[in-house]
Amino acid sequence: MTAASLNYSGHLHFRHRLVLSVLSGKIIKIDKIRPGDKNPGLRDYEVSLLRLIEKVTNGTVIEISLTGTAILVKPGIISGGPVVHECPPSRSVGYFLEPIITLAPFSKKPLALTLRGITTDDKDLSVDLIRTVTLPHLEPFGISDGLELKIKKRGSPPLGGGEVLFLCPIVKQVKTLNFVEPGKIKRIRGISHAVRVSPQFSNRMIEAARSVLNRYIPDIYLYSDVYKGEESGKSPGYALSLVAESTTAALHCAEAVSQPGVAPEDIALQATRSLLNEIERGGCVDQKHQTLVLLLMALGSEDVGRCRMAEPTERTIQFLRDVKDAFGTSFKIIPADKSNQSSHLLYSCYGTGYVNTNRSLA
Structure with a gap:
């Protein structure tokens, strides 16, 4: 292996290491991926992410060992353009979007990525938070015109059926960030959605969240997002995503997703408490x-x-x-x-x- 390669062991931090390899142009080798596990090697969602990176780049060479416990990636150039990818139901669309968002601004052509699968789960950022919080974080770096995430269909676990379209412009260089004033929280926004269950669930979550947040700040707007028929995916589910914005545009977010046997009110309170914890931690990010x-x-x-x-x-x-x-x-x-x-x-x-x-x- 050359000195310009990155060598790691284990399955942790898999996504950001792939991103760093592609951006730096350095070969990456990861071994000992779950060697002692009952089911050793890469999981289906990790293989799927490698395939997605192949689609958004040109000339990338990926070698996976027979047991799946070691990989070698020789990164190519980030090509962008229109890409369609089916995500496995083991992880939500957010798992795949997060690393791609950091690569897309450095493409050859603007990226138009369609991802299909689960749009909200309890493991990764939901498409709502990516749209309302992750993408605005790119703006201070000069990545904004034409940056968009469209939620075409929602898909809850386990069957998914959701679809999103991510559009990202290209930049020559990112700007330097100087963000040191966290400001004071001035408003809270939220999206409550329910698919393939009573629309009333969405309203119940909003009321429960308001019962806590109204004591904290008056400027609250919680939006009920109802998808019906084909657009509501294949499985029932509901979730609440909350975003607090400060006077200096610092964003803090939290969400909670439906669990079997847990009332919508409890899900809402879970999200609300998480948000207040995030606000207490503070900072600009x-x-x-x-x-x-x-x-x-x-x-x-x-x-x-x-x-x-x-x-x-x-x-x-x-x-x-x-x-x-x-x-x-x-x-x-x-x-x-x-x-x-x-x-x-x-x-x-x-x-x-x-x-x-x-x-x-x-």
């Missing part, structure tokens, strides 16, 4: 989006980018180590307040000046 923002900061123009966030999650800590492997970029992390009144940290790094060389000049 919530924990679910730390890695996305830190990656784009590392790719920023050759200047110092800064962002104020809460403490890093385990996933974020490993991600920072992997970014150093791929791009040689280190982050400086210091307490945001000298007075130590908050646990916020200030993350800063010198951008690599990453340029989208795939871009077609035509």
Whole structure:
């Protein structure tokens, strides 16, 4: 193996390592993928993600060992264009969208990706949060015109049947981020949806969430999103996604998804408590989006980018180590307040000046 390759063991952090490999152009080798498991090797959704990366890139070579416990990926260029992909029912569309969102701005052509499968589950970000929270996080980096996620059909577990269309423009370079003022929460928005169950479930979730949130802030708008017939997928389900926005456009989000035997009111209270916990942690970026923002900061123009966030999650800590492997970029992390009144940290790094060389000049 050459010095320009990335070598890892184990199945954890699989998605962001693939993203770093494609963006840096470095070969990646991952071994010991669940070797001692009853069912060793890659899962169907991991193989599916590799196939999706093949579709959105050109010239990528993927080798999987016979047992599926080791892979070798030689990344090609990110080509973009129209792509259609069927996601297995073991993971929701969000599992596949998250890594693609970080690759798409650096494509040769604008990406128009249609994904079919489960749109909301309890493992990954739902399509609602990706549309209302993940995509707005790209705007400060200069990725906004033509950026859109359309929910054409909803699909609940286990059978799915949902469909989304993700449209992403291309950029030459991302801007440097300087986001250090978290501001105060000024409004809360939410989407409550119910498919193949009584539409009343959606209203019950909204009322239960309001009973708690109204005590916190007056500007609340919770929207009931009802899909019927073909557009409601193949399985019954309901969920509530909540987003709190601050005076400086910092976003914090939470959601809860229907569980067998759990009343809609309890699902709503679960989402509401999660949101209030996120708000309490504070910062300019919530924990679910730390890695996305830190990656784009590392790719920023050759200047110092800064962002104020809460403490890093385990996933974020490993991600920072992997970014150093791929791009040689280190982050400086210091307490945001000298007075130590908050646990916020200030993350800063010198951008690599990453340029989208795939871009077609035509």
